[in-house]
Amino acid sequence: MSDDEIRMSCKGVDVAYWGELAIKNVSMDILSKKVTAFIGPSGCGKSTFLRALNRMNDTIDGCQVTGEIKLDGNDIYAKGMDTVFLRQWVGMVFQKPNPFPKSIYENVAYGPRIHGLFRTKSELDDIVEQSLMGAGLWDEVKDRLRNPGTGLSGGQQQRLCIARAIAVNPEVILMDEPASALDPIATRKIESLIKSLAENYTIVIVTHSMAQAQRVSDKTAFFYAASLTEDDDSNLIEYGDTDQVFNNPIDERTRQYVEGAFG
């Protein structure tokens, strides 16, 4: 995989809440048009690290990020970096489906509207249609675009949120346990959607499901919270090809975790 293009690169990233470390010294490269999974027990900081990748932590009081995170070579914590643009490039899908209390159409159109991504109404219609198609939702909702997005089923809502995220044409999509609130069938749909999205987008997904990480991801990163206080120089324990992390882990703790010994 030596010809892989690096989309985001992180070097020595620390994230602290009110001075207390939640992420210690994480360095990793996130590859373009691949699915990268973050796994680890609860409280290990994987979601915190994910949110550091598009500065969603900025809105949290007392949160301090140090180290260097670059998107296509540009430091996203640099002074001149505007979070509005950053989050257009690095979109986010949340754990619980959170459509806006608006119509399906308006949910998808909101991003393009605030970023001014279209000139005419028909261009916006195209963006909405393509985004919903991209999220595999178009056939289900094309006849009721004016219905409220909150009226959809949980799985449909989550795919609407994905459509909303890709409508602003991001390069990276961050997903924070996107299927954890869904039933198995809806989960399968989201998973296959993630794989197809990887053809065009770089995807980083936090998941609690080992099976899901194995099914959807190309690369896997294992985070471990106890390392924050122990002697380890980082709480990113292991990062490599998914196949290798699950079948032939280097670190003993990774092996125990993927075998289900704790978590």
Next chain:
Amino acid sequence: MVQIIDPKYKDADYQRQVTARRRQKGKRFQALGIAALAVAGLMLAALLYSIVSNGARGLMEDRIAVEVYFDPAKIDPKGTGELSVMRKFNYDTLVYPTLYEALGIKAKGRSDRDKRRKVKQLIGLGASNQLREMVVREVGRDPISDEAILVSGGTQLGDTVMVELTALSTSANPYTQTLRDLGMLHTRFNGDFFTGVNSNDPGYYGILDALVGSFWTLLVCFLASFPVAVLTAVYLEEFAPRNLITDFIEVNINNLAAVPSIVFGLMGAFVFIFVFGMPGGTALVGGLVLSLLTLPTIIVAARAAIRAVPGSYREAALGLGASRQQAMWSFVLPSAMPGIITGTIIGLAGALGETAPLLFIGMVGFQSGIPLTPVDGTPTLAVGIYNAFGSQFDELKNQLSNSTIIVLLVLLMLLNGTAAYLRYRSEKRQ
């Protein structure tokens, strides 16, 4: 695992005892609750009974129909034909001879003096004005000499006209029934109450000026407090840094809500009238003073409503690259709006019933007609209750005061009903 040492816990009799005791406790608590509710209900019923029984009477009025001879020898004894002379006459005296005759009372002499006084109590000051206006009316004042500009009211001296006058204090008057039997007195709906304005004569008292004054006052109050309160709440909830200054402001907003309203009246009188030179006794000043009272109510309600908006909307919008302002305006504020409006209506309802601070800034005792703009002197409904009652107890005044309360209560119920409806609708939507 908790070890149960005492074997009685497994005893069926003991369990029955415990259950019975617990149920008894529950029943006792329920009885207390019902008793408390009953006391509150009784108080409310007593209040409503007093208001409605008196107030309903105030909405009816007794009228005396009487033929009046406009005697030139009395009104204009010298025959000058001058309107200014005719204006000085006490016209109510024209009514009495007819009434004395109908009731069989001697018009002169000591023996019937008390009876004559009783008859005079039926006819108020307003009757004199009503009859005078039939003969001579003031239409304005000369700007140079400040003399009244008078015109003829249409009725000529020497005419005999059938006139209807409002009768006062009829329930206590011994001649009421006699006059009613004679067909000279009848009861009808008090239309003057809704079309008339503040008057010293309870027979002619109306609330239209107070109603319009209340509207202007609430409008000014809303315009002054709503935008300020919403922006304050938005800023404090969404954008303000957490530090000593914002904490201090927060505490003081809550303090503001606890300040007695009369203090705002004094402050308003000083700041708005003496410092800024605004016209005293107007809806403008009244609304501004009341906005100080509604401000904390709306701020507190708006902050609670904004806090209740699911964080996921904000997060989703930010995740799409919306700025905090955009997230605020597109999702947070619209979702919080029903709550904010409910708080605003409750605040305005409070302002509608406020009296003390308005007395301080002179919104009392005006007899200047219906206020056409917010800068005309005017009472409000709440002040109207006080105005109607006046300084002395009088049966009719008391009734009118209660009638005004009924109107105020109906308006308050409408306002609170609107608030409840909005709350219900926003809850249903979620």
